[in-house]
Amino acid sequence: MTTVVAQGTFDILHPGHVHYLSDAASMGDRLHVIVARSENVTHKPEPILSGRQRRAMVDALAVVDEAHLGHPEDIFVPIERIDPDVIALGYDQHHDEEGLQRALRDRGIDCEIRRATPLEAAEDVLPSTGRIIDRIVDRRC
Numbered sequence: 001m002t003t004v005v006a007q008g009t010f011d012i013l014h015p016g017h018v019h020y021l022s023d024a025a026s027m028g029d030r031l032h033v034i035v036a037r038s039e040n041v042t043h044k045p046e047p048i049l050s051g052r053q054r055r056a057m058v059d060a061l062a063v064v065d066e067a068h069l070g071h072p073e074d075i076f077v078p079i080e081r082i083d084p085d086v087i088a089l090g091y092d093q094h095h096d097e098e099g100l101q102r103a104l105r106d107r108g109i110d111c112e113i114r115r116a117t118p119l120e121a122a123e124d125v126l127p128s129t130g131r132i133i134d135r136i137v138d139r140r141c
């Protein structure tokens with residue numbers, strides 16, 4: 001049984017999220033998703049939906065076995081509990097893969113880090129929460 005972990009903000013679900021989570025699910029047998037706490041999303045505007053709402057939306061997807069609201073302080077607490085075989089990073093996530101691998105090893109977690117692929121977007125709705133919000137503001141305000 002290969003356990004995979006995916007993680008992210010997942011504010012206002014869109015096809016890019018479904019693509020990432022489907023890709024992550026295809027890397028193993030069970031997919032756990034860690035949903036970032038709003039207070040830890042510091043590299044972009046605060047999420048519109050609460051952490052509980054974002055977790056519930058992700059948990060409702062067929063490809064997801066379990067969605068968890070992330071730990072407020074230590075990102076390795078849920079990882080230690082889930083004990084994954086694979087961590088699937090999003091195609092555009094700027095995590096330091098070597099640093100992450102070292103930190104996992106220091107904690108005795110034997111886990112492979114893999115990258116998911118981007119969704120090839122052909123339609124006119126751009127699959128990014130930020131771009132969707134910009135378009136809503138543009139068209140409706």
Ligand SMILES: Cc1cc2nc3c(=O)[nH]c(=O)nc-3n(C[C@H](O)[C@H](O)[C@H](O)COP(=O)(O)O)c2cc1C
Nearest residue numbers: 007008009010034036037040041070071075078093
């Ligand atoms: C392995 C891993 C575990 C994470 N666990 C948590 C966590 O427990 N709590 C949390 O608030 N953020 C956690 N994060 C951070 C966020 O999920 C995410 O990386 C960050 O907010 C960037 O999200 P974005 O790709 O949606 O922009 C974790 C990140 C990684 C790489």
Ligand SMILES: Nc1ncnc2c1ncn2[C@@H]1O[C@H](COP(=O)(O)OP(=O)(O)OP(=O)(O)O)[C@@H](O)[C@H]1O
Nearest residue numbers: 008009010016020090091092118119127128129130
């Ligand atoms: N178009 C896409 N193709 C593949 N993966 C995607 C796509 N959009 C988002 N993801 C992945 O989904 C995960 C969570 O993404 P996130 O919640 O940051 O959404 P986002 O739409 O990229 O948000 P924002 O526009 O606010 O940066 C990340 O790992 C990201 O790589």
